[in-house]
Amino acid sequence: MIIVTGASGHLGHAIVENLVGRVPANQVVASVRDPEKAADLSALSVEVRHGDFDDPESLRRAFEGARLVLIVSSNARSTGGDPLAQHRAAIEAARAAGAERIIYTSQMAASPSSVFPPALDHAATEDMLRQCGVAWTSLRHGFYAASGIMLMGDALKTGVIEAPADGKIAWTAHADLAEADAAIVAKIFLGNGERFDGPTPPLTGSEALDLADLAGIASALCSRPIRRQVPSDEDFSAKLAARGVANTVASIALGLYVASRRGEFAAVDPMLERLLNRPPISMRDVIADHIAASRD
Template sequence: MIVITGATGRLGSQVVDRLLERVPAAEIGVSVRAPGRAAGLAARGVRVRRGDFADPGSLAEAFEGAAQVLVVSTDQTGDAAVAHHVAAIEAAREAGVKRVLYTSHQGAAEDSLFAPMADHAATERRLAGAAFTALRNGFYAGTVPLLLGEALRTGELAAPADGPVSWTAHADLAEAAAIILAGEGRFDGPTPPLTAPVAFDLEDVAALLTDLAGRPVRRVVVGDDEWVATLTGHGVPADRAELLLGMFRAARRGEFAAAGSDLEALLGRPATPLRAVLAEAVEGQ
């Protein structure tokens, strides 16, 4: 059996959908905090059990009988995130799981300027010692529309200095995870960066928006302190604003610039272009 955690989330739900195209439903299980939200999966024949990283005792039953467990990383940061990931890893191994897979990140590194990357690196260290696969996923392309602010209204994409990022679609990464879980591709340890083949900075994003919207969108670089002050002025907690600023600092150091063909080779098709993700954002305005 293959068990997916976080199966009602944006990535986990798509992994399950793609896995159902490759593996009988009876061979798939999900571990979710609220089983009622996975009623649709249960109706499709998927085993649904409660599993909560914050309640390690619940994971023993959730992982029972699994040969593989995909631990989908949480949206927390810092020690809490690592503790939850480690709880899931240890519970999986205690349940006799043969391989633990983890949704890591292309930028996973202890010295990253973006705090969540250090969390991924710490989790990967705890995976060592038994069979594991760390999916070095590209930076989610779904983040880009969140960075646009009022760009489509004002014609100015205002943000701190950045650098190239190989923005990668959730759908592509979900399909890649399903392919690996189904045994159609096997990686031991960290995978190569699973990214789109091209990296874009926000200057490139502004150019794409100009073309898609049919009106000029200009990239405006805002000072780090000014940007943080603007966020906190809108009610964002100071520590959260500083964490978000770390993403830009890391990008301009080139931490997310890796781009290649490994994801496309695994998928057997072209990766979803950033233009398609932005087109949805423009249509939604």
């Protein structure tokens, strides 16, 4: 049995959808905090179980019969929660269930020396996995392309992308990552090909771009100039504070720019394309879709 946590979320739900067809649907279990939000998965013959990262007992019940457990990483840090406590609970529940392997959605910058707070959490979780006594795989995701759209803000209206100095980022589409994650999980479950022990190579799009590059792409697609404006880190932080942004969220926001300047998200690797058997979705296509949606 394959257990997928967070299956009502954007990534987890898409992974489950991609797994169905690669493995028998009756071998896939969706673990979710609110089963009603994943009711559509039942129509795919996927079993939906209640599993809450903040309720270890619910995880033990949700993981019963598990052979593989895919832990979709928590973003609790952004709301003041403790993702490490949640990940630890999930790892312990997977081990208690007798899972043969734990698979975790990590990030390409995972490192105890990163200046990007979520990367520290990913590194700490990978360390938990190393010590848990169960075979493990860490899916080192490229930076989500959706975050690039978020960082562009209201640029389509204002004609300006305003953000601190940044560096190149290997933007990667959620859809591509969900498909690749499902391919890896299915290969491991079925015993086909690579075992993917430990961290994978970076699962990234085919190019690394900074916000000036995104401004150039958007300018070309909109046929009007969109320029890049660069405030200081201090001014950026002051604006976040004036808006009442929590310190934890502000540290994540600024850490992203500082880490990108250090090249933490710049690596480009062919592994994702190999798993997909096609070129990854380009950031140009992601921006084009965003522009089209903004016109609807």
